[in-house]
Amino acid sequence: MSNIIRVPIFPLNTILFPGMTLPLKIFEDRYKKMLNDCILDHSLFGISLIKEGDEVGGSAEFFGVGTIAKIDKIWEVEYGYDIKVVGQEIFRIIEILDQEDYIFAEVELLGSLNEKPYPSEDKISELKLSVEDYLNSINLFQNEWFNNRDISGNTNNLIHFALSRLDSNYFDLQIILEQLSGESRVEKLIKLLKSETRNNQLRFVDEFIGNKSILN
Numbered sequence: 001m002s003n004i005i006r007v008p009i010f011p012l013n014t015i016l017f018p019g020m021t022l023p024l025k026i027f028e029d030r031y032k033k034m035l036n037d038c039i040l041d042h043s044l045f046g047i048s049l050i051k052e053g054d055e056v057g058g059s060a061e062f063f064g065v066g067t068i069a070k071i072d073k074i075w076e077v078e079y080g081y082d083i084k085v086v087g088q089e090i091f092r093i094i095e096i097l098d099q100e101d102y103i104f105a106e107v108e109l110l111g112s113l114n115e116k117p118y119p120s121e122d123k124i125s126e127l128k129l130s131v132e133d134y135l136n137s138i139n140l141f142q143n144e145w146f147n148n149r150d151i152s153g154n155t156n157n158l159i160h161f162a163l164s165r166l167d168s169n170y171f172d173l174q175i176i177l178e179q180l181s182g183e184s185r186v187e188k189l190i191k192l193l194k195s196e197t198r199n200n201q202l203r204f205v206d207e208f209i210g211n212k213s214i215l216n
Contacts, residue, residue, distance in 0.1 A: 004094070008034045008045040009103040010069070011062035013055045015173050016047045016087045018067060018112050019160050026081040028056065034102040035071075035081055044068050046091055046107060049174050064093040065178045068109070090177060113163075114156045114182035123186050124155055130193040131162045137200035138167075155182065162189055168196055 010031065016022050026035050038045055046066045053060030069085035091107040098104040119127070128151055139145060151161060159182070166173070172192055179185035 003109050004106060005109065006097065006104065006106050007043065007068065007091075008038065009048055009062070009066070009093070009096075009105050010034065010045055011048050011050045011055070011060050011103070013050050013170070014047075015049045015170050015177060016067040016069060016085070017160070017163050017173075017177065018087045018089060019156075020087045020164060021072065022047070022069070022085050022087070024083050024085060025079070026083060027079040030102045032080045035074075035083070038071065039074070044070055044088065046093075046105070047085075047087075048093070049170055059099075063174055063178075065110075065174075066091055066093075067177070068107075110180065112156065113159045113185060115180065117181050117183045119155065119183045119186040123183070123190070124158065127158060127162065127186050127190050127193075130190045130197070131158070131165070134162075134193045134197045134200075135165060137197040137204070140200065140204045155186075159185065159189065162193065166193065166196065168192060 012024075014022065026032055034045065037043070045068075047069050048062040048064070048066035050060045050062050067090055068088040070088050071083055072086045073084040075082040089112060090110040092110055094106045094108055096103060096105050131151055136145060151158065163173070163176070166189075176185055176188045176192065179188055
């Protein structure tokens with residue numbers, strides 16, 4: 001596949017990463033047409049996070065970096081379609097070519113979640129520990145403990161595992177998506193995991209203990 005391709009762009013109030021699945025409901029006429037065109041051409045489309053504006057109707061400003069989506073399953077329903085897509089490669093929009101029916105753009109493919117330069121072994125170990133700490137901070141509220149045997153040692157799988165479980169602001173996740181290498185993506189991911197872990201711990205103390213000084 002060429003690094004430069006032309007694809008429809010679907011702006012959404014959500015974010016898709018390579019390797020992840022996303023269910024979508026297609027009910028607007030413009031996106032039903034987009035989907036039908038993709039099916040006829042056996043083509044892909046891009047998903048970009050909305051920066052400002054509404055998802056339904058009108059126009060929205062969206063980020064220039066997103067993820068290519070491949071249609072995995074499709075169901076025809078009363079209002080249009082229910083589909084499930086799988087994230088492929090990350091892309092950067094070069095130029096908007098058409099917006100008459102739906103947004104169509106020329107994009108540059110940037111690769112997967114772990115591109116060169118790769119993160120060091122120390123950073124991978126730190127990421128694994130940060131994921132474990134984050135999941136245990138969530139499990140505080142269920143009085144459970146996370147089993148770290150569920151964390152894969154493979155770098156790409158580890159990044160995917162962390163992102164699939166991270167409940168964070170989409171704009172924070174967009175920053176991670178926009179990193180150009182595995183090294184920088186892992187560094188940003190560790191920083192976000194540590195911040196969310198701290199927030200969960202403070203919330204737990206506030207709700208159940210009341211003395212935040214114990215975390216200092």
